[in-house]
Amino acid sequence: MPVIDAHAYIGDSLFGQDRTVEALLVEMDRLGIEKAGLCPNKPPGYALGPANRLVAQAVRQHPDRFFGWVRVDPWQAERALDEMKAGFEELGLSGLLLHPYEELFQASSRMLDPLLSFAGQLKVPVMVEAGYALLSHPLDIAEVAHLHPETTFIATHGLQLDDAGFALTDAELAMRECPNIVMETSGMYAPDTMLNVVNTLGLERLIFGSHSPWLNLEFELERVQRMKLTDAQIAAVLGENLLGLLQRKLQEET
Amino acid sequence: MIYLDSHAHVDVVPALNWYDSAEKLVARMDKAGIRMAAISGYLNAPGPNPEGLKGIADAVAQYPDRLIGYARLDPWYDDRCVETLDAAVRDWGCRGVKLHPAHYTLYPFGQETVKLAHRAGELGLPMLFHCGDEIMCLPYQIDRLAEKCPNTTIILAHIGGFFSGEAALDVAERRPNVLVDTSEIPFPGMVRKAVDRLGAEKVLWGTDAPCCDIGHEIRKVELAGLTAGQERQLFCENFARLMGIPLEADDAGH
Numbered sequence: 001m002p003v004i005d006a007h008a009y010i011g012d013s014l015f016g017q018d019r020t021v022e023a024l025l026v027e028m029d030r031l032g033i034e035k036a037g038l039c040p041n042k043p044p045g046y047a048l049g050p051a052n053r054l055v056a057q058a059v060r061q062h063p064d065r066f067f068g069w070v071r072v073d074p075w076q077a078e079r080a081l082d083e084m085k086a087g088f089e090e091l092g093l094s095g096l097l098l099h100p101y102e103e104l105f106q107a108s109s110r111m112l113d114p115l116l117s118f119a120g121q122l123k124v125p126v127m128v129e130a131g132y133a134l135l136s137h138p139l140d141i142a143e144v145a146h147l148h149p150e151t152t153f154i155a156t157h158g159l160q161l162d163d164a165g166f167a168l169t170d171a172e173l174a175m176r177e178c179p180n181i182v183m184e185t186s187g188m189y190a191p192d193t194m195l196n197v198v199n200t201l202g203l204e205r206l207i208f209g210s211h212s213p214w215l216n217l218e219f220e221l222e223r224v225q226r227m228k229l230t231d232a233q234i235a236a237v238l239g240e241n242l243l244g245l246l247q248r249k250l251q252e253e254t
Numbered sequence: 255m256i257y258l259d260s261h262a263h264v265d266v267v268p269a270l271n272w273y274d275s276a277e278k279l280v281a282r283m284d285k286a287g288i289r290m291a292a293i294s295g296y297l298n299a300p301g302p303n304p305e306g307l308k309g310i311a312d313a314v315a316q317y318p319d320r321l322i323g324y325a326r327l328d329p330w331y332d333d334r335c336v337e338t339l340d341a342a343v344r345d346w347g348c349r350g351v352k353l354h355p356a357h358y359t360l361y362p363f364g365q366e367t368v369k370l371a372h373r374a375g376e377l378g379l380p381m382l383f384h385c386g387d388e389i390m391c392l393p394y395q396i397d398r399l400a401e402k403c404p405n406t407t408i409i410l411a412h413i414g415g416f417f418s419g420e421a422a423l424d425v426a427e428r429r430p431n432v433l434v435d436t437s438e439i440p441f442p443g444m445v446r447k448a449v450d451r452l453g454a455e456k457v458l459w460g461t462d463a464p465c466c467d468i469g470h471e472i473r474k475v476e477l478a479g480l481t482a483g484q485e486r487q488l489f490c491e492n493f494a495r496l497m498g499i500p501l502e503a504d505d506a507g508h
Contacts, residue, residue, distance in 0.1 A: 133387060163386040163415040163438050164356065165465060169271045187416070187440040189466045216442050219470075219477055223440075226470055 002034035004239040005217070007127065007156060007186055007209030011054050013041040015102070019213045021058045025065065027217055035064075037095070037209070037242075039127075040071045042102050048073060049083060056091035067246060069097035069127060074111050075104075081114050088122060094246050095125045095154075100135040107136035108143035116144060120151035125245045127154040127184070131161030138167055142174035145181050152245060153181045156211060158188030168193050175201055182245065185237070186211035186220050191227055203233055207241045256490040257472065258499065259283070259291035261382060261411055261437045261460025264313045264321070265306070267296045272465075276313035279464050280320055286468035289490075290499065291461070293321050294352035294382070298328035299338050307338070311346035322497060324350035324382060328358045329366035336373050343377055349497060351381045355390035362390065363398030371399055375406030380496060382435070383408060385422060386415025393421035400429040407496065409433045409458060419444050423451050433496075435460035436488065442477035445488075454484040458492050 005028070012018050018041070028036060038058055040051030048071050055068040070087025072080040087093040096119045100107045107128055119126050130136045138159040145153050159174055159181075160167035168190050175181055175197055183197050186209045197205050210220040224237050264276045276293075283291060295310055297303045310323040325342035329335050342348040351374050355362050362383065374381050384391050393414050400408045413434045414422025419441065426432040426448075434452065436445050437460035448457045461471040475488055494501045 161387075161416045163412050164354070164384060164388060164391075165272075166270070172271075189438045189440065189462070191467050191470075192465070215440050216477060219440060219442055219474060222473055223467075223470060226467055 001235040002239045003032060003221070004208070004242050005033050005036040005210045005212070005221075006154065006184060006207050006242050007039060007211050008036040008217070009039045009041045009211075009213065010058065011041040011051050012043045014044050014046065015042065017041055017213050021062070025062070027212075028065070031218055031221055033217075033221070034239075036066055037127075038066050038068045039097050040069070042071075042099070052083065052087055052091060052093070056087075056093060059092060068093040069095050071097040071099065072115065073103045074098070074109065074115060077111070081118065084115055084118065088124060095119075095127055097127050097129075099129045101129060101132040105135070106140060108140040112144060113147070116148040116151050120148055123152075125152045125154050125182075127156065129157075130155040130159045131157040131167070133161075138170040138174040141181060142178050145174070145178035149180055151180060153178075154184050154207065154209075154245070155181050156184040156209060157186055158183055158190065158193060161187065163189075165190070172196060175205065181205075182207055182241070184209040185224055186215050188223070191223075195228060198229065198233065198237075203236050204241050204244060206237050207245070208238045255486065256501065257286070257288045257459070258490045258493040258497075259288050259461050259463065259468070260409070260458040260493045260496075261435050262291040262293050262463045263296060263465070264293045265295035265297065265309065270296060272296050274464050276316055276321065280317050282464050282468055283320065286472065288468060290320055290322060291463070292324055292350060292382075292493075292497075294324040294326040294350075296326070298326050298354070298358055299342070300331050300334055301328050307342050307346050307348070310348065314347060322350070323348045324352045326352040326354070327370065329353070329360055329364075329370045330358050332366050332369070335366070335370055339370065339373055339377070343379070348379075350379050352384075353381060354384040355395075356384070356388040359390060362396045363402065367399055368402050371403040371406045371408070375403055380407040380409055383410055384412075385410035385418070386412050387417045393418050393425045397425040397429065397432075400425065400432045404429075404431050407431055407433065409435055411435050411460065412438050412462075413441075413444050413448055415439065419447075423448060426452050426456055432456075433458055433492075436475060437462040437471065438466050440474075442474050442479075445475055445478035446480065449478070449480055449484055449488075454480070454487040455492055457488050458496070459488040
């Protein structure tokens, strides 16, 4: 099975996280990563439209190596919905990316409803940058997951970025309550919590992502490879599970 | 390489969903080749568990060559807290203090914590602070304590957490009595930045085990691009110096 990083940013970054497609490919080749889900960086000009098109261009140029996420700012309301639809229908992107921290909205906000409903109808996954204090706590993710049971949510960072460890319990609670949440592994420092997800909720509920270049791709890949799972289980987390989520657009291509 | 872990835990607290026995930690230390670890509990003393410090002492008694006890304390108890520290050293053999101010909700620079820090300094004990992205645990808050207590060694855990790393380095750079530890955060690059800004002698290696994977915490330092000498300082020499642990010349890889 291929190793697929669900969560790799490219493009010029307002936040100093610039990365070119070429640089990412070099790193993927070095580490044996066959494919990556490209996330558009928020560019210095703030405009997500061109960033989405940069991702789409990379996917067109390297369809065997990339798929893409369309990123929108929910504060743009109708324009966000239009951009998302264009991302799926015209740009060939495979899922919706929401970044509550960089676009400054709460992950449980009802203003997301049109976006999430549409993604649910299309059966494309929604990846939410999770764990940002007051914006995307695990139970914010659970709230929208309850409201949109037809939509699949990929919650990054093991749903939390709480170095005190208290939110780990909230993350497990959200995962238990909401079968439509999948946990992504980037920055997730508690392997026992991830093992609990696999062993009690299902292997398909955990996927590999790096959130590089903010996080270190090699370190994040090793995070999964080091888990106390069978080789077959690790292969599922590293790629197979994501393929299942992206089946409409990606399985046909692979 | 000899590995001395400056930040680990032993405690069983069902209410917080944490079940980390001494046996569990030492088994993981054995697997990862860790010689010794400093441990603290998850509850503060005096506090809801009067047996808490005894639990640390029991763990150290069970593994006297492997574990070093830190007293996790609650400065809200003021003089009684200072008395508890004295008893922890006298009766239970504790050799450091662990504080998590968000857990008891006090300003780190408040008079109660200053009093405790002065006493720790008199006893020659380091104070390990949970330091991250929570109010009461922020680097610039702990900075005010470090200024008031220059004779007390203060350790900022997690190099400030997911978002407060630069602030933690600011504080450790300007306060001779402030160190940082590398535990839990997913940033090999921040380890490198800490060494570059502070000097390797002010950076302790820690794991926050058993929550975090010990081997992965080692890899974080290995991926930081340090010299072999700097790695030795982080993995063993700095903590050995702090705790007075003798290292044979061969132990440190010389």
